[in-house]
Amino acid sequence: xxxxxxxxxxxxxxxxxxxxxxxxxxxxxxxxxxxxxxxxxxxxxxxxxxxxxxxxxxxxxxxxxxxxxxxxxxxxxxxxxxxxxxxxxxxxxxxxxxxxxxxxxxxxxxxxxxxxxxxxxxxxxxxxxxxxxxxxxxxxxxxxxxxxxxxxxxxxxxxxxxxxxxxxxxxxxxxxxxxxxxxxxxxxxxxxxxxxxxxxxxxxxxxxxxxxxxxxxxxxxxxxxxxxxxxxxxxxxxxxxxxxxxxxxxxxxxxxxxxxxxxxxxxxxxxxxxxxxxxxxxxxxxxxxxxxxxxxxxxxxxxxxxxxxxxxxxxxxxxxxxxxxxxxxxxxxxxxxxxxxxxxxxxxxxxxxxxxxxxxxxxxxxxxxxxxxxxxxxxxxxx
Amino acid sequence: xxxxxxxxxxxxxxxxxxxxxxxxxxxxxxxxxxxxxxxxxxxxxxxxxxxxxxxxxxxxxxxxxxxxxxxxxxxxxxxxxxxxxxxxxxxxxxxxxxxxxxxxxxxxxxxxxxxxxxxxxxxxxxxxxxxxxxxxxxxxxxxxxxxxxxxxxxxxxxxxxxxxxxxxxxxxxxxxxxxxxxxxxxxxxxxxxxxxxxxxxxxxxxxxxxxxxxxxxxxxxxxxxxxxxxxxxxxxxxxxxxxxxxxxxxxxxxxxxxxxxxxxxxxxxxxxxxxxxxxxxxxxxxxxxxxxxxxxxxxxxxxxxxxxxxxxxxxxxxxxxxxxxxxxxxxxxxxxxxxxxxxxxxxxxxxxxxxxxxxxxxxxxxxxxxxxxx
Numbered sequence: 001x002x003x004x005x006x007x008x009x010x011x012x013x014x015x016x017x018x019x020x021x022x023x024x025x026x027x028x029x030x031x032x033x034x035x036x037x038x039x040x041x042x043x044x045x046x047x048x049x050x051x052x053x054x055x056x057x058x059x060x061x062x063x064x065x066x067x068x069x070x071x072x073x074x075x076x077x078x079x080x081x082x083x084x085x086x087x088x089x090x091x092x093x094x095x096x097x098x099x100x101x102x103x104x105x106x107x108x109x110x111x112x113x114x115x116x117x118x119x120x121x122x123x124x125x126x127x128x129x130x131x132x133x134x135x136x137x138x139x140x141x142x143x144x145x146x147x148x149x150x151x152x153x154x155x156x157x158x159x160x161x162x163x164x165x166x167x168x169x170x171x172x173x174x175x176x177x178x179x180x181x182x183x184x185x186x187x188x189x190x191x192x193x194x195x196x197x198x199x200x201x202x203x204x205x206x207x208x209x210x211x212x213x214x215x216x217x218x219x220x221x222x223x224x225x226x227x228x229x230x231x232x233x234x235x236x237x238x239x240x241x242x243x244x245x246x247x248x249x250x251x252x253x254x255x256x257x258x259x260x261x262x263x264x265x266x267x268x269x270x271x272x273x274x275x276x277x278x279x280x281x282x283x284x285x286x287x288x289x290x291x292x293x294x295x296x297x298x299x300x301x302x303x304x305x306x307x308x309x310x311x312x313x314x315x316x317x318x319x320x321x322x323x324x325x326x327x328x329x330x331x332x333x334x335x336x337x338x339x340x341x342x343x344x345x346x347x348x349x350x351x352x353x354x355x356x357x358x359x360x361x362x363x364x365x366x367x368x369x370x371x372x373x374x375x376x377x378x379x380x381x382x383x
Numbered sequence: 384x385x386x387x388x389x390x391x392x393x394x395x396x397x398x399x400x401x402x403x404x405x406x407x408x409x410x411x412x413x414x415x416x417x418x419x420x421x422x423x424x425x426x427x428x429x430x431x432x433x434x435x436x437x438x439x440x441x442x443x444x445x446x447x448x449x450x451x452x453x454x455x456x457x458x459x460x461x462x463x464x465x466x467x468x469x470x471x472x473x474x475x476x477x478x479x480x481x482x483x484x485x486x487x488x489x490x491x492x493x494x495x496x497x498x499x500x501x502x503x504x505x506x507x508x509x510x511x512x513x514x515x516x517x518x519x520x521x522x523x524x525x526x527x528x529x530x531x532x533x534x535x536x537x538x539x540x541x542x543x544x545x546x547x548x549x550x551x552x553x554x555x556x557x558x559x560x561x562x563x564x565x566x567x568x569x570x571x572x573x574x575x576x577x578x579x580x581x582x583x584x585x586x587x588x589x590x591x592x593x594x595x596x597x598x599x600x601x602x603x604x605x606x607x608x609x610x611x612x613x614x615x616x617x618x619x620x621x622x623x624x625x626x627x628x629x630x631x632x633x634x635x636x637x638x639x640x641x642x643x644x645x646x647x648x649x650x651x652x653x654x655x656x657x658x659x660x661x662x663x664x665x666x667x668x669x670x671x672x673x674x675x676x677x678x679x680x681x682x683x684x685x686x687x688x689x690x691x692x693x694x695x696x697x698x699x700x701x702x703x704x705x706x707x708x709x710x711x712x713x714x715x716x717x718x719x720x721x722x723x724x725x726x727x728x729x730x731x732x733x734x735x736x737x738x739x740x741x742x743x744x745x746x747x748x749x750x751x752x753x754x755x756x757x
Contacts, residue, residue: 015430016409023406023571024743027655029579041576043430044401046652048579109584197409202427205415205434210483279432371409372745 001048001112002138003103003124005095006033007056008201009225009294010118013140013178015043015199017116020375029110031103033095042202050106051099051123057228060091064229064312074332075310078147078317088148089155092120096159099123104163107131114382116176119145122156125170130163134382135170139177141196141297142321143185144314146175174381176374180300180364183321192381195368198278198298205279206272216285216349218243221253221277223292226311233311235336237262239288242341244269248349251280278302286349288341291315291330296322303362305354307345309336326357384752385413387486388512389477389498391469392419392439394575395667396492399514399552401429402571403490406745412752417480419473428576434480437473437497461525462686463496470497470533477501478537488755490550490748493519496530499547503539508755510548515570515666516694517551517559518687520544548751552744554673554734557694566754568747570738572671574649582643583625583656589641590658590722592617593677595627595650595668609682609709613661614638616715620722627653651675659721659728661714663706664688664695673700673734678727680717682706699730 002018004011011032022028022045030040031048040047067076081088100123107115107127115135117124128135139146152171160168174190181193220240226233240252244266252262256273265271272280277295281287281302289295291308296318299306306328308319322328329344348354369377388404390397397418408414408431416426417436426433445465474497481489481501489509491498502509523544534541551558551565558565594613614634617624624642626634627650634644645653650668654660654675662668664681669691672679679701681692695701702717721727742750 019405019430020409020745023402023409023745025569025571025739037578041578042428044405044428044573044576045430046577046579046649048581106579106581109581110579195411197411199430202430203432204423204427205432205484207480207483210480210485276432366411370411372406372743 001107001110001114002028002030002116003121003127004030004032004036004118005056005092005099005121005123006035006053007225008036008039009223009292010120010140011036011039012199012201012294013196013297014116014118014138015045016178016197016371017138017176017194017374018045020371021378024372024375026375031106033099039201043199048106048110050102052102054094054098056091056095059094060228061230063090064233074334075316076313078144078313078320081147081313086151086155089120089122089152092122092145093155093159095120096122096126096156100126100159100163103127104130114378116378117173119143119175122152122159122168122171125173126156126160126163126165126168128170129165129168135173136378136382137173137175139175139179141179141293142183142318143175143177143179143187144317146185146187146189147317149189176381178297180361180368182364183300183325183361185317192374192377193368194374195370196297196301196365197371198276198294198301200276200278200294200298201274203274203276203279206275208270209279209283213249213283216248217251217283218246218248218345218349219251219253219280219284219287221287221289221295222258223290223295224255225292226290227255227258231261233290234258234261235290235309237265238336239309239341240265240269242338243288243345245338245342246346246349251284253277253280286345288345291318293318300327300358300361300365303355303359305348305358307331307348309333325361327354327361384487384756385485386748386752387415387417387481387484387489388491389417389436389489389495390422390492391466391473391495392422394422394425395665396494396514397422397426398573398575398667400490400492400512401431401573403512403550403568403744403748404429404431406743407748407752410745410749415484417477425575429573434484436480437476440468440472442469461529462522463525463529466494466496467529467533470495470500470530473497474501474533474537478504481505481507488752490751493517493544496526497533499542500530500534500537500539503534503542504537508547509542510550510751510755511544512550513553515553515670516557516687516691517549517553517561518690520559520561548754550747550751552738553670554738556734556737557673557698557700559690559694566747566750567741568744569741570670570674571744572649572651572667572674574651574667574671575647577648577652579652580643580645580648583645583653586656587623587641589621589623591623591625591656592718593625593627593650593653593657593660595660595662596629609706612709612711613714615711616718619711619715620718622718625653625657659718661718664692664703666691669695673731674738676728676732676735678721678731680704680714680721682709698734700727700734701731702727
């Protein structure tokens with residue numbers, strides 16, 4: 001049983017291992033809240049709808065606005081987030097409150113042999129401990145949630161007590177980790193690095209994608225999550241207009257809902273919706289994005305240099321890690337002018353050091369065990 | 384490597400290739416599914432990248448004519464004629480896409496004849512991926528006559544089935560005799576995607592029969608009076624019924640309240656709680672039942688279902704009832720025979736174990752890549 005709370009981009013990194021387990025002949029089911037059921041169905045996997053919905057986007061948006069009032073527009077560096085202690089786990093705890101009862105009820109009937117849980121889906125380890133089955137944690141790439149694992153037991157003490165659980169031992173479960181070790185955070189806990197195979201949702205490949213490129217191509221995207229936190233965070237239009245001033249073709253990858261908000265665009269901009277990044281990134285020379293987990297890891301898988309424009313602490317972590325590896329650069333919100341955006345992009349397109357570093361990172365990723373191989377090791381990892 | 388999977392427009396022809404496509408993707412290869420526009424919504428729900436190829440051709444009228452026993456058309460030249468317009472409608476667009484996407488190999492449904500033709504025209508390898516029993520192989524003698532014009536137009540020599548590699552997910556004990564050496568693999572049911580029907584997890588001691596018309600036979604309606612006769616037979620035997628439907632028809636209020644209808648629920652989620660299955664004999668349903676270790680009754684409506692039924696009977700894992708003159712009594716007799724004789728379920732489980740002992744679809748795909756990639 002794969003457990004994930006209702007956030008599509010947290011679910012997507014779980015798809016490869018889940019399909020590998022299924023293709024290896026195991027029975028699998030993805031247990032999630034109602035809001036993600038369609039995303040699971042579109043990935044070709046069976047879904048069990050458990051628990052109640054909660055509006056994570058609005059909760060997160062409110063949190064970010066309050067944080068910005070206290071700390072300013074530039075994101076808090078991830079190291080500094082530790083001063084918030086167990087409060088760092090608040091969203092995962094809220095999700096667990098909405099989900100644990102339903103997950104337990106379904107799991108009692110379905111009787112999983114092992115529960116694989118998304119790193120912040122705390123209902124997973126709690127239910128595993130209540131049923132007495134092993135649990136395996138699954139990261140989504142660069143392990144932001146892993147920075148706060150030592151706070152989790154405190155943050156979940158109340159919920160565990162409600163279910164008669166003294167402590168959730170499976171919070172310390174080993175992690176399957178689809179992230180190249182050189183850009184992963186340090187951790188004492190057991191990790192099993194796995195090759196990241198991008199899954200960005202299904203999509204239909206357009207004909208132009210296989211036509212020869214006449215100029216360098218830059219993808220600009222703000223991912224799928226920021227707009228759900230707060231529509232004001234989505235800066236695609238501004239960034240696209242700045243980058244389109246260069247001698248490049250720009251692909252603006254936006255959700256269907258954000259399409260209208262782009263404003264007037266120059267002729268060298270193509271707007272796409274619902275095109276999986278893994279199909280697009282192989283045909284690009286640079287991606288400029290907010291630095292969300294799916295965009296970041298898919299760019300690494302494609303060996304694509306990345307200009308990251310982080311607004312929150314987890315994308316800040318992603319940006320810092322990639323910059324240290326040499327495949328990315330970053331600009332903070334206070335630095336975003338048309339000149340700095342276009343200038344930094346132009347400099348990255350001209351400097352071969354970025355694609356070389358990105359290729360090294362990609363090769364490191366491609367040398368890791370595949371999801372098929374990891375599926376074969378799951379029993380050993382679960383213990 | 385880059386692997387393009389191609390199917391014409393029925394889900395039952397695409398679904399058997401999905402586990403291998405995912406298996407290769409998760410081993411690190413690039414894959415895409417190519418299919419006519421009508422299948423694109425179903426294909427995207429596999430989670431894999433999809434490319435729309437050519438134009439739609441509606442085969443339902445031809446299939447309906449087949450099922451109602453209509454006389455063959457006077458201008459009919461070969462049993463493969465119906466697949467000629469399907470291949471013609473796809474070939475040019477497939478050629479253009481493959482030129483740009485540059486697959487290392489094209490894997491195709493055995494009746495998607497545009498695929499080997501385009502692969503031959505481009506000088507790249509192709510492989511047939513069976514949906515189960517190799518129904519179309521005995522028809523290979525007609526391929527040159529049916530598709531000669533297409534190959535000539537593309538400037539390629541005709542590729543005859545069996546001369547390219549064949550990927551075979553059928554349990555060996557269920558397969559027809561062939562003269563080629565297949566790349567065998569375990570059958571992993573993919574019957575589309577759905578939300579778990581929670582009620583199916585609980586059941587009583589009453590034997591439960593799954594009644595289904597699959598995704599293909601469902602297109603032609605549930606074949607007149609046959610479902611009513613099946614339900615009468617099940618009621619007479621006091622069975623619990625799960626009716627797995629693609630949505631065209633539902634159980635009416637006259638049926639026992641313990642009976643359930645599940646709409647578009649993947650069979651591999653429905654069958655684990657069942658004891659036997661009854662259906663026309665389509666491959667996806669038949670193979671999924673075998674993999675669940677269940678005996679089955681087939682009421683074949685079209686030729687490939689006849690072949691499936693014959694092979695299941697020969698393997699001792701099922702019974703055939705002639706659809707044309709099925710009565711509640713003949714269906715009841717078949718169902719009770721399967722329930723009373725544990726040999727049928729044992730034979731189904733034996734086929735299942737044969738299948739499980741074979742390589743995973745992804746591993747078989749790797750074998751293919753090694754074979755064609757040198």
